[in-house]
Amino acid sequence: KAGVTQTPRYLIKTRGQQVTLSCSPISGHRSVSWYQQTPGQGLQFLFEYFSETQRNKGNFPGRFSGRQFSNSRSEMNVSTLELGDSALYLCASSPISRELDEQFFGPGTRLTVL
């Protein structure tokens, strides 16, 4: 089975721009979660989608949004980028529940905001 894939792997943007990151979960997995990882704040939960609906959300501003498609693929969007948005963005998928099921993480997208 193919693992979780994320595109692009690396991205450089400037302040004020917007960015869209993509995640393809493992086939058959319906839950997709997004995380931000920085050296200072560690790994922080952004949101989780299940069957095209946002099921849970972390404490991030509204500039961070996401969606999930009927094939479970997910996208995350960040608008009006700030320098502090530079981070590794990780996507994880699980069959149904990330609390009880194993979460499988992708390799991440490294976003640099200049």
Place this chain on the structure above:
Amino acid sequence: SQKIEQNSEALNIQEGKTATLTCNYTNYSPAYLQWYRQDPGRGPVFLLLIRENEKEKRKERLKVTFDTTLKQSLFHITASQPADSATYLCALVLYGQNFVFGPGTRLSVLP
């Protein structure tokens, strides 16, 4: 205030010894606790999950304990090997399904 801590930023041990990593939390009431391994440049890999009503969980050379009174989880790797060198993260799974990750402990197993 709410806080989750892992015993040290880095831990060095000799090959063959048991590595013990600690995860402490305050002002959280987790339903579950998970442990992950993360290698440089890669996403975390799930290792073990333990529920609040479970005291101990084992998987091969790994053992996790969970003490909700002490608000602490211990993660043990027995007969450690250089290949076990990585950063280990604990994650609290809260009621309401939010996740809170610890800062991680970078383990180095020396040959």
